[in-house]
Amino acid sequence: MLDKFGDDFNIDPEVLQSWKNEFYATRIWAPLIGKPDILFDVNVPGHVGPCLDILRQVFVECFTQTAHKVNKDSPSQKLLFHKDIPRYRKLIGPFFKRVEPVNDQAFWSEIDELSNKQKAELKFSRQLILHQIYNSFIGKYRSEIIEDFEDMEESKDLQFAKKVEEFIDLMEECSNNS
Known part of the structure; x- marks a missing residue:
């Protein structure tokens, strides 16, 4: 959808990439990484929450296009994953190229199939x-x-x-x- 929008309005490829990164990382996956209980029926113990928050921050940072400078005063999670983030950033571009667009009919068909499968497998009493x-x-x-x-x-x-x-x-x- 964003690619089509970018093509239709001649959006700069870097801006388009920023949109994708923001949408995918920040709006979809980051909340689920930081708080998996939003979607899944899990209890997140209090001591695990801060760890998930660090992973969420690192994940979002991997999708940013500008590198943040770190120094001795930087938060520990930035120092801990600082060396790995450039390697992950290189994987983002190819990732988006491999993502195949899905039309509305295919999406809703898949949702219906999953829903019917769940109804058949789950018997609520x-x-x-x-x-x-x-x-x-x-x-x-x-x-x-x-x-x-x-x-x-x-x-x-x-x-x-x-x-x-x-x-x-x-x-x-x-x-x-x-």
Whole structure:
């Protein structure tokens, strides 16, 4: 799309390359590298977040066309990957040449195929999910959960602790019958 736009309006090839770099690296991949939980069902531990942020910064830097000067006061991640970035920058131009354009029909066809495949493979059951939550959390911490609701002023008037206990009893009954 950007190549076609560049050809139609006689955009300088360097400007066009900057557009591609900005769009591809900064708008698509950098957020996913820094925060994979945006797209994937993963928990990113607190100590891993800063490491992912460093990788994200290095990735974006590889797509910039101007080299940033480093010195002894530069951040450690810049110093750590400084020697590798020029090598990665050389790979960017050939990468974009190998990317094949996709028309709308092919894109949506692929999306439909993936969606249908996912529907066929994934069987969502609310009851199964509820049992999994119960077995992994509620059943283990039953007494603590009920005590917390009994101690909370907001839930005393509603008799929430009693209702939760009835719910848990019902879940246990259903688990024992299955």
